[in-house]
Amino acid sequence: MRSKLILSVLVLAVACSVYAASSPKKDKAGEAVVTTQDNSEDLRLEGEKRFRANCGRCHAAPHKFPPRMMATIVRHMRVRATITDEDMRLVLLYMTQ
Amino acid sequence: MWGSILRISIAKLWTRPRAALCRLGWTTLLTAILAGAVPKFAWAQLSAAPRPVPILTGSAGYFTVKDNGETELVPEVIPVVLLPLGDRWLVEARGEFKGEFARREDTGNYGGQVENELDYLQVDYIANSHLTVTAGRFLTPFGMYNERIYPIWIRDLQLVPLIFSIGTGSSDGIMFRGGFALNSKVNLNYATYFSTLSTVNKFESDRTTGGRVGLFFTGPRIEVGGSFQKELQEDRKNSFGFHFAWQPTPLPLNLRAEYARSVYGSGYWVEGAYRLGQIPHWNKVMRKTEFVARMQQTFAGEEQPEGDDEYNLPRSNVQQPDFGLNYYIKDGLKVSGSYSRWLGRRNWNTWTIGIAYRFAIPLGRAE
Structure with a gap:
């Protein structure tokens, strides 16, 4: 019973992840963001939007740290706030420009 | 190979369900991790990003708490070390050093102990865009x-909610x-974990399993x-528990x-934090308040x-309204004050x- 419970929880999590990773809809959306918004201002605005949606739910925007520091902080927040890779890249772009 | 394992596992579901489920579970897990290892479009974009540098971050604070007439001085330092490795790994740790100094009855001087805790010491592997595997000691999701809200520079009120101890703390295992x-x-968003029993000093944890699922409506x-x-x-x-957050x-x-x-025990808390920036007068001050x-x-x-302080819940029914005021002097630096009224078998005030x-x-080099 115990091992079944643990196994079920783990399988559920992994299944969600596999579904999301293999979802063509999501990949297309990711491509669309980068390929159609080649304007850096558009990307920055999208990054700000993602920042407000993900990071701004808990805290205000910090002042901008040097790029390599920001890359570490955003990776940390990616894990903590369970944000996607696409969100992480856009937030990083916003926070380093 | 994976297809044949899956077929055999499914076939054995009827004869040896436990073994088949185990096999299916591990097959799915391995597939997910290997699938994540395939370079994808998103990872190509990451290569253009700046290389992360190890950093020491965290928060420090000094609070005076007057609880039921007794004054306590609470200095605290909560360092966080972040050590990125390659494109997909992150080692992170958070400690907590907290003094609780009260006036001694014999000397009249303030004295007390400094508690130190290891909140987390974990290794994160970003398997793919939607899955991170964490091992070690981590905050229980x-x-x-x-x-999300526990760090003292983030929380709006310095007193944690009364139900904070339910289900939280730290766990040792995999997530x-x-x-x-x-x-x-x-x-x-989701998080699921298994934690093992540990009685090792600073690494105490219970044998538990659980998880959290959240839906965020972007509109x-x-x-x-x-x-x-x-x-x-x-x-x-x-x-079990439920959470809700709304930023209109x-x-x-x-x-x-x-x-x-x-x-x-059980309970709830509802909190609203409003920045006074919409007030037309003294806007320079109000927008930081x-x-x-x-x-x-x-x-x-x-x-x-x-003696079980794991569940530090009130032992009788309690209501508590809290009111606070925060002034953000600059980024990452704020002054906070609050008032709370404990309404239980006895009533008293708490000021911070x-x-x-x-x-x-x-x-390291940050530029």
């Missing part, structure tokens, strides 16, 4: 306060977490979620609420074991005033 968009309007900026925890030892207790777009308002229940109000209530459950600061120092 239950509700939203423990993982799977991530998030993805269900569609253009809804994002899903109205609302998040709703639920958490569950099953203890796999002693009384095999269950705990037109207002500088942050609404949050949590409900949690365990055998030792935040008013906070929280209402919380707990309901006592079964009697807690003596203090300052909190968030720091970040690169441990």
Whole structure:
């Protein structure tokens, strides 16, 4: 019973992840963001939007740290706030420009 | 190969269900991790990003708490070390050094102990865009306060909610977490874990399993979620909870609420934090000022074991309104004050005033 419970929880999590990773809809959306918004201002605005949606739910925007520091902080927040890779890249772009 | 394993496992579901389920589970897990190792479009973009540098960050604060007439001085330092390795790994750790100094009856001087805790010491592997595998000691994903709002520079009121101890704390084991968009309007985030029993000093944890799922509606900026925890030892207790957060777009308002229940008690808190930037007068000051109000209530459950401070819940029904004021002097530096009224078998006031600061120092070349 115990091992079944643990196994079920783990399988559920992994299944969600596999579904999301293999979802063509999501990949297309990711491509669309980068390929159609080649304007850096558009990307920055999208990054700000993602920042407000993900990071701004808990805290205000910090002042901008040097790029390599920001890359570490955003990776940390990616894990903590369970944000996607696409969100992480856009937030990083916003926070380093 | 994976196809044949899957076929055999499914066929054996009827004859040896336990073994087949185990095999299926591990097959799925390995497939997910290997699938994540395939370079994808997103990872190509990452290569253009700046190389992360190790940093020392965290927060420090100094608070004076007057609780039921007794004054306590509470200095605290909460360092966080972040060590990125390659494109996909992160080692992170957070300690907590907290003094609680009260006036001694014999000398009249302030004295007390400094508590030190290891909140987390974990290795994160970013397997793919939607899955991170964490191993080590990590914050238990239950509700939203423990993982997201706990740092003193983030929390709006310095006193943690009365139900904070339900399902939270730290766990030693393995965790799977991530998030993805269900569609253009809804994002899903999840975390699930298994924790082993540990009595090692600073690494104490219970044998538990559980998880949290949240849905974020991007339009109205609302998040709703639920958490569950099953203890796999002693009384095999269950705990569960729900959380809610809303940031209405037109207002500088942050609404949050949590409900949690365990055998030792249950309760909820509802909190609103409003930045006064919309007030036309003294705007330079007002936009840095935040008013906070929280209402919380707990309901006592079964009697807690003596000396068990794991569930530090009130032992009778309690209501507590809290009011606070925060002034953000600059980024990461704020002054906070609050007033709370404990309404239980006896009533009393709790006042807090203090300052909190968030720091970040690169441990290498940052440019």
